[in-house]
Amino acid sequence: MSKVVYEKSRGLTDVPMFYCPGCTHGIIHKLVAETLVELDVLEKTIAIAPVGCSVLAYEYFNCDCIQASHGRAPAVASGLKRTNPDKIVFTYQGDGDLAAIGTSEIVHSAHRGDNVTVIFVNNAIYGMTGGQMAPTTLTDMKTSTSPFGRGTASSGIPIKVSEMLSQLPSVAYIERVSTHDVAHVRAAKKAIKKAFTYQMEGRGFTMVELLSSCNIGYGVSPVESLSFIKDAMIPYYPLGIYKDVS
Amino acid sequence: MSKKVLMKGNEAMCLAAIMAGCKAYFGYPITPQNEIPEYMSQHMEESGGVFIQAESEIAAINMVYGAAAGGVRAMTSSSSPGIALKQEGISYLVGSDLPCVIVSVSRGGPGLGGILPSQADYFQSTRGGGNGDYYIPVYAPSSVQESVDLTIKSFEIADKYRTPVMVLVDGLLGQMMEPVEIKDYKPTLIEKPWATNGDSGRRKRNIVNSLSLNAEGLEETNLRRFEKYKEILKTEEMVENHVKDGDEMAIVAYGTPSRIVLNAIDILAEQGIKAGLIRPVTLWPFPYSTFANLPSSVKNILVCELSMGQMIEDVRQGVQGKHPIHFYGRTGGVIFSPEEIAKKAAEVAKGGA
Numbered sequence: 234m235s236k237v238v239y240e241k242s243r244g245l246t247d248v249p250m251f252y253c254p255g256c257t258h259g260i261i262h263k264l265v266a267e268t269l270v271e272l273d274v275l276e277k278t279i280a281i282a283p284v285g286c287s288v289l290a291y292e293y294f295n296c297d298c299i300q301a302s303h304g305r306a307p308a309v310a311s312g313l314k315r316t317n318p319d320k321i322v323f324t325y326q327g328d329g330d331l332a333a334i335g336t337s338e339i340v341h342s343a344h345r346g347d348n349v350t351v352i353f354v355n356n357a358i359y360g361m362t363g364g365q366m367a368p369t370t371l372t373d374m375k376t377s378t379s380p381f382g383r384g385t386a387s388s389g390i391p392i393k394v395s396e397m398l399s400q401l402p403s404v405a406y407i408e409r410v411s412t413h414d415v416a417h418v419r420a421a422k423k424a425i426k427k428a429f430t431y432q433m434e435g436r437g438f439t440m441v442e443l444l445s446s447c448n449i450g451y452g453v454s455p456v457e458s459l460s461f462i463k464d465a466m467i468p469y470y471p472l473g474i475y476k477d478v479s
Numbered sequence: 480m481s482k483k484v485l486m487k488g489n490e491a492m493c494l495a496a497i498m499a500g501c502k503a504y505f506g507y508p509i510t511p512q513n514e515i516p517e518y519m520s521q522h523m524e525e526s527g528g529v530f531i532q533a534e535s536e537i538a539a540i541n542m543v544y545g546a547a548a549g550g551v552r553a554m555t556s557s558s559s560p561g562i563a564l565k566q567e568g569i570s571y572l573v574g575s576d577l578p579c580v581i582v583s584v585s586r587g588g589p590g591l592g593g594i595l596p597s598q599a600d601y602f603q604s605t606r607g608g609g610n611g612d613y614y615i616p617v618y619a620p621s622s623v624q625e626s627v628d629l630t631i632k633s634f635e636i637a638d639k640y641r642t643p644v645m646v647l648v649d650g651l652l653g654q655m656m657e658p659v660e661i662k663d664y665k666p667t668l669i670e671k672p673w674a675t676n677g678d679s680g681r682r683k684r685n686i687v688n689s690l691s692l693n694a695e696g697l698e699e700t701n702l703r704r705f706e707k708y709k710e711i712l713k714t715e716e717m718v719e720n721h722v723k724d725g726d727e728m729a730i731v732a733y734g735t736p737s738r739i740v741l742n743a744i745d746i747l748a749e750q751g752i753k754a755g756l757i758r759p760v761t762l763w764p765f766p767y768s769t770f771a772n773l774p775s776s777v778k779n780i781l782v783c784e785l786s787m788g789q790m791i792e793d794v795r796q797g798v799q800g801k802h803p804i805h806f807y808g809r810t811g812g813v814i815f816s817p818e819e820i821a822k823k824a825a826e827v828a829k830g831g832a
Contacts, residue, residue, distance in 0.1 A: 276680030279549070291686045297675035299548050300688040302571050305541040308533065312545030312553065313675075315529040316503050320677030338541070341534035 242266040244275050246295045253360075255448040255455025257412040258286060261354055262293055264422045265323070268429055269296065278321040279313060281306045283335070285327035286360040294325075304335025307342035310349045321432060323350040328369040329359040332394050339398070346403030346437040350428045353394065356445040357466060364450035368392040371465055376450070391469065395442045399475035405437035407475040411444040413462035417472075436478055444470060481662040488623045489514035489653040492582055492646065493522065495630035496554050500666035501580070502528040503546035503553040505539040507561060510594045511650035512584035515556040536561040540568030540581075547577040548687040550674030552634050552666075556582035558650070559600050560591060563608060569643050570609025574689025576673075576704070578637035580630065581645045584653035587812040595812025596650035598734060601789035604647045605763045612701050614708055616715060617645045617762040619733040623657035629760075631664060636715065638669050640707055647762065649785060651735045651814065711764060718766035722755030724774045728824060729802075731757045731794055732783040740783055742817035743824060750821070752828045754781075762790070770797030777802055779827050783820055784808045 241247075244266025252258045269275040275296050282290035284303035291298030301309045306324035314322040331339050331353050342349065358376055359365040366379040369391050373382040383391075395409045406428055410421035421443055428439035444466050448458035486494065493515055496504070504523050506516035516532060523530040529546075533539035539555045546553035557565060562583045572579055585600040587593035604617045616636055618629040626648060633644040675685045691697035719737075722729045728747075732740040737758040744754050759766050770780075780802050782791040788806045795804055807823040809815045 277677040278679075279675050279677045281545070288690060291688055295684060297677050297679050297684050298686045298688075299545070299675050300575075300686075300690050301544065302541065302567055305537065305544075305568070308538040308541035309545035309548070311531060311538075312503060312505060312542030312547075313549045314545075315531065315542075316546045316551045316553075317549045317676055322677075337534055338538055341538065344534075345531070 242270055244270045244295055246293055248292055250293060251289060252286065253449045255446070255458060257445040258354065260412050260418055261352065261443055261445065262290070264418070264425050265325070265352055266294060268422065268426045269321070272426070272429055272433065274321045274429070274433065277319070278323070281309050281313070281322065281324045283324070283326060283330050285330045287325050287327060287354065288361070290325050304330050304333070305338050307335065307338040307347070307351065311342055311345065311347050314347060314349050318348070321429065323352055323429070325352045326354065327360070328353070328355040328357065329367045332368045332392050340401070343398045343401045343404050343438045343440070346405070348432055348435055348437050350432050351440040352425070353440055353442040354445045355394070355442055355470070356447040356450070358447050358450040360447045360450050364447070369394070371469060393470065395440070395475045398440060403437060404476050405478045406431050406439040407442070409442040409444065409470060409472050409475065411462055411467060411472055413444070413446070413459040481660050483658050483660050485656055486623060486659050487514055487654065487656050488626050488648060489584065490518045491623045491627050491659050492630045493518040494661065495627040496580065496634070497522060497526045497528070498664050498666070499631045499634035500552050500668055501554050501634065502551040503543070504528065505531050505533050505542035505553070505555050507533050507536045507539050507557065509558045509561045511586060511653050512556050512558045512582070514653070515582060536564040537568065540565040543579045544568060544572055544577060547572065547579045548575070548674065549676045550671040552638070554580040554582065556584065558584045559586050559588050559597070559603070562600065562603060566608035569607065569615065570611055570613065571689050572643045573609070573613040573615065574611065575687045576641040577643070577687065578641050579643050580633045580637055581643055582630070583645055583647045584650055585647065586650050587810065593812040594650070596735070596785060596814060597810065597812055598649055598736065598785040599787070599789065599810060600647070601762065601784070601786065604645055605765070613704070614763050615643045615645055616711060616764070617647050619647050619760060619762050620652065621734050621737050621758065623652065623655065624659050626652060627659055627661070634666065640711060642707070647734070649734050715761060716764040716766050717760035718769050719756070719758040719760060720769050722757060722773060722777065725776050726753045726755040726774065727776055728752065728754035728779050728781060728828060729757050729773055729777050730754050730781045730783060730820070730824065731790070733759050733762065733790065736783055736785055736815070739815060739817055740820060743820035746817055746821035747824055750825060752825060754824060759790070765793045765797070767793070767797035770794060771799060773802065780804045781824050781827055782806050783815065785814065786810055
């Protein structure tokens, strides 16, 4: 008699994902989907994904989904959650979306203490549009719009979103985690679960920043892109809890 | 039972929205519409709704997007530069077939312009500034009473056709007080089985989305939306046409300026010049057919707008070259007087303008 020891979460649909091979979006989708199932809230959840690699997330999360305009997902989440306070609402945003075009919306959703969860996927680059520089792109890192390396004199020093948002008094929980190895993926799942649990408890704004990779955008192999998280990103973007009201 | 109250246009539209079952209002301060967020901050909660003062007009329209996606009647309001900021959101609302009401209290432009009444946002309202193939119904009331009636109607039309609807008033109407009859009204809320309200345990999961990477698929969606527009064009056009057989002139105006034109028409009558007002109430759909079927006595058409002339393009399209068209407008927040219009009309009648 064989026993099922692992199966795909029913929090995900049965369609092939269009994410590039080697990308960690798939892992993060899985973690979120498993969490929603484990917390038994999948059927009362609405996912909001704005523009970026995850724009097609509505195809993958097996719950109600809204596709939003670039950067505006937190505002959409505010309007939705306030009118459906008993439901679970999360946004799934990349670093170009959240840390560039959507800074106003993310800051003010956090500032209002909206009782929503933000899954912030930071891979330090614009993936979907072909690897351009993001506000999170590391100093001296080469991208298609910083071909000589990101110069801090003209582009500034990379923005640290978790550190910044954790300064806002209404925020309930912010943690930065990584996806570069199994141990960190497991820790990431715990953080995601905590964020959604806080939302269920009505504690207010929660965000998990997941350091993620874009091997295509970096122009390296998937394995090298995971090393990049470990060796280049984590030293600049330290992992840990930045705010926790508990 | 109905009651008569004295109300400012901006506040009356809020009262109407709440009567119509609006459960979510999101706005940002901008003159001359500030009474709207102020009124809503005071009254939304007591009527079982929510109010957020957004961080920007962009955020406000996206909050509307979220609330509308969740299935509730939602509204935002702004004035000219703020409506410009909402255009991206309006395009997304259209692209996702979401109903909502946008109140636009327009002021002089371009740029920051001024804060006094203007009709320079006719193009902005009827042509939009958002991307893509789309229209939205636009109602242009001319009195506080009509602002109430058309705001209520806008919520019904929005739900019926799953489209954003705009109520366009100039700053004059937003700011002035008039007696309004508030009739008993109970909104008929229709089922929204498409709403993403987190109820996928009881039905198939819903998706609100305007993305379509497949060209044929996107074309098909647009064609379907234009079938809906055909129906709107056929059934939702509203116009007040006072032009009678024997009138030698039709004067066209919408919103509060149409009331100034009525005074001008009285002055003209004293001078023996017979003129009648045509007042489009819906700017989209525009009442083109009214202009195609004017009495043969009409020799001239005079279009009066508080702008450099924008609606005149729709009038031209309706008239199809059958009558000469003239224009009189003031801009930047200057309001024309009945005498100015009568003078212009008299010149036109004499063949001099």
